[in-house]
Amino acid sequence: MTVDDRFSERETPSERPLGTRSEIITGPVSDWATDFSHTEPEWAADPYAIQDDLRGRCPIARTERFGGGWLPTRYEDVAAIAYDTDNFSSRSIVMSNFRAARELAPVGSIPPISSDPPFHHHARKLLLPAFTKSAVAKREAATRAFCHSLIDLMEGQEVVDAARDYAQHIPMRVIADMLGFPPEDGPKFRRFIESALEGINLPADERVERMGQVFAYLLEQIRDHVENPRDDLTTYLINAELGGARLDPSHVSGTIALLLIAGIDTTWSAIGASLWHLARTPADRERLVAEPELVPTAMEELLRAYAPVTMARLVKEDMRWRGVDMKAEDWILLSFPAANRDPAQFERADEVVIDREVNRHAAFGLGIHRCVGSHLARMELRVALEVWLERVPAFSLADPDAVTWATGQVRGPRTLPLRIG
Template identity: 80%
Template sequence: MTTGDERFTEDSRGMREDRPLGIRNEIVTGPVGDWAADFSHLEPEWAADPYPIQDDLRRRCPIARTERFGGGWLPTRYEDVAAIAHDTDRFSSRSIVMSNFRPPRETAPVGGVPPISSDPPFHRDARRLLLPAFTRTAIGRLEPATRAFCHALIDGFEGRDVVDAAHEYAQHIPMRVIADMLGFPPEDGPRFREFVENTLEGVNLPPDERLARMDALFDYLLAQIRDHVENPREDLTTYLIEAELYGGKLAPSHVAGTMALLLIAGVDTTWSAIGASLWHLARTPADRERLVAEPALLPTAMEEFLRAFAPVTMARLVKEDMRWNGADMKADDWILLSFPAANRDPAQFDRADEVVIDREVNRHAAFGLGVHRCVGSHLARMELRVALEVWLERVPAFSLEDPAAVTWSAGQVRGPRRLPVRIG
């Protein structure tokens, strides 16, 4: 079968060039006795409240160590996180999800999900391809539809006293926006959630099961690509199919990998940021009431929510054996870049452990640091702002129905997964 573009035949092996090799069936979860010597970001206590753990590590062991995942490090000071994020000579981005396997070094500099998995100099050119779709002007055109969708979600709450602000509101907003940008069927939203959970929360699955789940993601993407080849339209998928780099069309693995990145990262990060912001407002009446009374303060408050509840942690791989800031790092050791920990470093932020919704100086790292700073930051800010504006306009009074019923995702993207709130 052909589609008019031989790159994307049904048997397109190149789509899976990022398939992980050398995986080991290591168990990486289990009780932690000493977070400085055996950290694990997959544990329930980390998911529930990582900040006291990070604060303790920052005081007594700023760069924690673990033998799980085949060996890794966790810096908790802003200056260390920033230094590693900017150092592309000694740290590789060829895998950004810490798990029980490492992609072979030959996957650099492209990586499986470019440009976030790409090292310089390829990274710069792969990133530049995406910039036109994520300018303020381009994102501004998405705002009316996003606002209308938020209103439609809240219309669905009519007659109810208790709703799940994460499951019934926050998660759906980025799913719809990303589906529209990529030209995917909006009714496929539940599948997007499944892909997110498989990729970011399934790192301890048996290798065969993890591979099967990743194959399901790329099978879906290949079906969408073939449909776009046969029926081109004005969206980001068609743009990637037709884009050129170094005088030729993008490789199938590049197209599919970038689509996977936009689908996974574009959904989970914003879903988590919206949910965490609503969680804070539900449990902090003074901040909620102030924002309802002073809506002009919301953009400033939103940046504080991003700082205090930064959802994203990224991984790097050490390129060669070295001693770095007192840590004897080995080639292919993981580095877990905790932007949430950096954002709560008291050496960088005054009252770092407090949520100060009128904080004036706020150079947070929620969108990352260095060359890999999030290309979709304008999109995420728009979605977060509109989601909060519409919610506070339509639901000015709300509180946690049961604080103990709130659950948070484990892994490298942290946000509420269940958030029951009482309206009124």
């Protein structure tokens, strides 16, 4: 089979069996300990108060929504599950109204984050060369120049939307450049993100259709790379091998989907949340303007305090785990934000201490699925903050009530109006 033959059919993960479906359940939460839902507006607005309450009275909460699931809020429980690949599967990582079919394991639809051992190790290893510190360092100058160009476009404006006009564009450009995708396709990327991460309460058929659009776009880009190879990550994946064979087309498209969707939204959210904090905390903003060398340390604290990512797992078999009876196919909502604010793990856990020296946070995950792109995300966040603080040293929230936050498992500002000066 030639490379061209592999991509001649339009077969995508979204067209395969989707497994267990459950009814769509939305609406007000009666008790977060027994009826939690990460899709409700109060969770998007402020999940930390909810998580703190649960950690004190019901550290492993339960819900019957989405076919049943659990929410651990203590660092030790989150870490234990993240490292336990014997009892918990990663084949579905977005807690929604259906689960990926068991037959998709151990690869999953978006490897390596959806992969279980032993396949996961090999799929992850393929990506490591593109995300080393040295590889990421080569992208810093272009990223910095792009950040400056975004601020140039804001010249003369008294109020800007830092989420839509700044934060979202930075990872979009970086990932597009890495994959060799047209940078002008940014609006499409935003729609793909909304479909994958924020549209989880849609009927399964509609969700499948939307994801089908994502993979149709990816296949178009992959075929263009087959016909016109170049030095980028897409061409690398097309030519990569596992076990002496080239990657399955669904592996190539699934991995690219992961990089495109997760690689953009997580960093976009982290940049936006950091700017939101600095806009509402003048003392921290003024200190970083005066001490720019503190930005890397402050960045880690902002990642801890406003960790954007929550991942999901599926229970493999019926079992009793730390006092609760889990059933096969129960969801586990693995909240790294909750773990990062556990007072048993961090001093002054509910405070943002921008010069915190010991900071082993879980913003990039724990266990075998710890973010492969953490060096890239750190570079983007650091550069975005350095450039913003250099060019816009004085800013505040134009209207605190106008700030909106993404719902679902990646939380960050979607609108962030800032007053300049």
